[in-house]
Amino acid sequence: MIQSKFIFVLGGVASSLGKGIISSSLAKLLQARGYKVTIQKFDPYINVDPGTLNPYEHGECYVTRDGAETDLDLGHYERFLNQPTTQANNVTTGRIYQTVIEKERHGDYLGETVQIIPHITDEIKNRMKLLAVDGQFDFVITEIGGTVGDIESLPFVEAVRQLKWEMGVNALVLHLTLVPYLAAAGELKTKPTQHSVKALLELGVQPDILICRTEHHLHSGLRNKIALFCNVESTSVIESIDTETIYNVPLLMREEGLDGEVLRKMNIKDGKKPNLTEWDNFLKRLKNPVHEVTIGLVGKYVELKDSYKSILESFVHAGAANLTKVNVKMIHSEKISDENADETLRKMDGILVAPGFGNRGIEGKISAIKYARENNIPFLGVCLGMQCAVIEFARNVLNFDDAHSTEMHKRTPFPVIDLMESQKNVEDLGGTMRLGAYPCTLTENSKVAAAYGKFHIEERHRHRYEFNNKFREDFINAGMIPTGIYEEKDLVEIVEIPSHPYFVGVQFHPEYKSTVASPHPLFVSFVKAARDKA
Numbered sequence: 393m394i395q396s397k398f399i400f401v402l403g404g405v406a407s408s409l410g411k412g413i414i415s416s417s418l419a420k421l422l423q424a425r426g427y428k429v430t431i432q433k434f435d436p437y438i439n440v441d442p443g444t445l446n447p448y449e450h451g452e453c454y455v456t457r458d459g460a461e462t463d464l465d466l467g468h469y470e471r472f473l474n475q476p477t478t479q480a481n482n483v484t485t486g487r488i489y490q491t492v493i494e495k496e497r498h499g500d501y502l503g504e505t506v507q508i509i510p511h512i513t514d515e516i517k518n519r520m521k522l523l524a525v526d527g528q529f530d531f532v533i534t535e536i537g538g539t540v541g542d543i544e545s546l547p548f549v550e551a552v553r554q555l556k557w558e559m560g561v562n563a564l565v566l567h568l569t570l571v572p573y574l575a576a577a578g579e580l581k582t583k584p585t586q587h588s589v590k591a592l593l594e595l596g597v598q599p600d601i602l603i604c605r606t607e608h609h610l611h612s613g614l615r616n617k618i619a620l621f622c623n624v625e626s627t628s629v630i631e632s633i634d635t636e637t638i639y640n641v642p643l644l645m646r647e648e649g650l651d652g653e654v655l656r657k658m659n660i661k662d663g664k665k666p667n668l669t670e671w672d673n674f675l676k677r678l679k680n681p682v683h684e685v686t687i688g689l690v691g692k693y694v695e696l697k698d699s700y701k702s703i704l705e706s707f708v709h710a711g712a713a714n715l716t717k718v719n720v721k722m723i724h725s726e727k728i729s730d731e732n733a734d735e736t737l738r739k740m741d742g743i744l745v746a747p748g749f750g751n752r753g754i755e756g757k758i759s760a761i762k763y764a765r766e767n768n769i770p771f772l773g774v775c776l777g778m779q780c781a782v783i784e785f786a787r788n789v790l791n792f793d794d795a796h797s798t799e800m801h802k803r804t805p806f807p808v809i810d811l812m813e814s815q816k817n818v819e820d821l822g823g824t825m826r827l828g829a830y831p832c833t834l835t836e837n838s839k840v841a842a843a844y845g846k847f848h849i850e851e852r853h854r855h856r857y858e859f860n861n862k863f864r865e866d867f868i869n870a871g872m873i874p875t876g877i878y879e880e881k882d883l884v885e886i887v888e889i890p891s892h893p894y895f896v897g898v899q900f901h902p903e904y905k906s907t908v909a910s911p912h913p914l915f916v917s918f919v920k921a922a923r924d925k926a
């Protein structure tokens with residue numbers, strides 16, 4: 393295709409209906425028909441990016457290869473499509489305004505009054521079209537965060553209205569709504585959907601396809617009713633029923649004919665069927681495990697599962713690869729101590745200590761690692777989890793009293809984790825960490841080299857602190873070995889304890905790279921080690 397086609401995905405009635413999964417599933421189906429597809433997300437909040445947000449706000453911050461701190465939906469896009477996203481795939485209101493205000497200060501508007509329409513909406517439209525510029529994608533799917541009717545999303549909906557008008561058949565609007573089941577009446581209700589489409593119509597946007605999230609099947613009478621009230625064809629009323637795993641959704645959408653409906657509406661004649669053989673194989677492995685393990689995920693944001701979204705999904709991929717059902721037990725790091733570690737962790741086949749920032753819960757993480765190390769329980773430490781493994785080893789094996797990271801204890805006598813040189817003069821918090829992909833060289837005969845099956849890897853980072861090379865020899869002599877190095881700067885990226893069945897700490901975030909088609913080698917080897925123990 394020469395001209396990229398645009399599909400906008402909006403949501404109504406309530407948040408959390410799964411726009412990200414629907415966008416990813418549609419993208420998967422189009423990709424499985426041989427099209428080149430990308431997905432981008434526009435978030436209506438004023439933060440320039442989600443990097444400064446607490447995970448309790450919108451869940452995990454996902455990091456792209458090129459170092460953008462983004463919304464967690466980008467993780468779904470990558471996991472479904474097995475293709476990297478970039479800075480351009482996530483844009484917030486804050487970013488839009490920042491650009492417009494910078495242009496204004498620069499004098500670019502030549503004396504005009506700068507307004508929401510057309511200046512903000514033009515900037516939104518430019519960003520929406522950015523990924524289509526050199527024709528690298530047949531389809532650009534754009535997910536608009538928030539819910540139609542929110543004040544915050546108005547400029548985005550207005551931009552969609554304008555683009556739909558400009559592009560005609562090359563633009564399509566999907567609207568995701570809720571069809572709730574009222575138990576007392578024993579009925580599915582269409583009124584919230586009608587109201588939400590009305591709200592969209594008031595903004596000048598007629599949706600082309602409605603995707604109705606529901607707990608019960610939509611019968612044809614109900615589909616016809618929705619079609620009639622919302623000016624859509626009844627074939628364009630698509631059911632999105634609750635399902636046990638998000639990875640079923642592409643198949644459900646295929647059954648509902650979503651991809652075919654999209655192509656038909658865009659006048660694209662295509663006799664092919666989506667080829668989902670690999671996806672089907674993954675689901676078969678996922679649904680027919682022959683082993684079972686329990687992994688303790690130790691972190692301080694465990695109340696909100698979205699805080700560790702990519703880690704949880706990595707376990708799903710690695711579980712399927714190992715034909716193993718992975719139960720992840722979330723364990724609050726503030727509730728663990730040396731005294732209760734045995735009681736809390738005894739039943740775990742593996743322990744993962746999560747990434748994080750700040751002092752809260754840090755001692756619990758260290759106690760969990762001590763327990764894993766001393767009891768030969770497979771351990772994977774990710775970012776802060778790796779740093780805690782280094783601190784634990786320093787305190788309990790090297791007998792470095794009060795060893796710590798200078799993030800938590802500025803004047804520790806043993807700063808085994810310390811601020812990177814390049815971070816020492818950083819003042820702004822937004823977008824200033826060590827971010828994105830860096831190469832790493834693995835040591836021969838290490839567990840990680842065996843897991844990856846190669847010596848040169850590239851992984852994504854998001855941190856300010858590092859292993860302190862001043863103590864490198866002490867660690868090596870006592871049995872904690874750096875097995876992954878960023879050679880250009882001689883930074884330790886991985887530590888291992890070879891005498892332990894599986895003890896690996898990584899300064900990077902392997903979870904950002906795990907996809908359905910390509911489960912992450914470290915998660916795969918960790919689950920295997922847990923299985924061998926179980």
Ligand code: GLN
Nearest residue numbers: 747748775776855856857
């Ligand atoms: N707080 C640590 C640092 O900045 C670890 C960050 C993380 O776990 N992502 O280095």
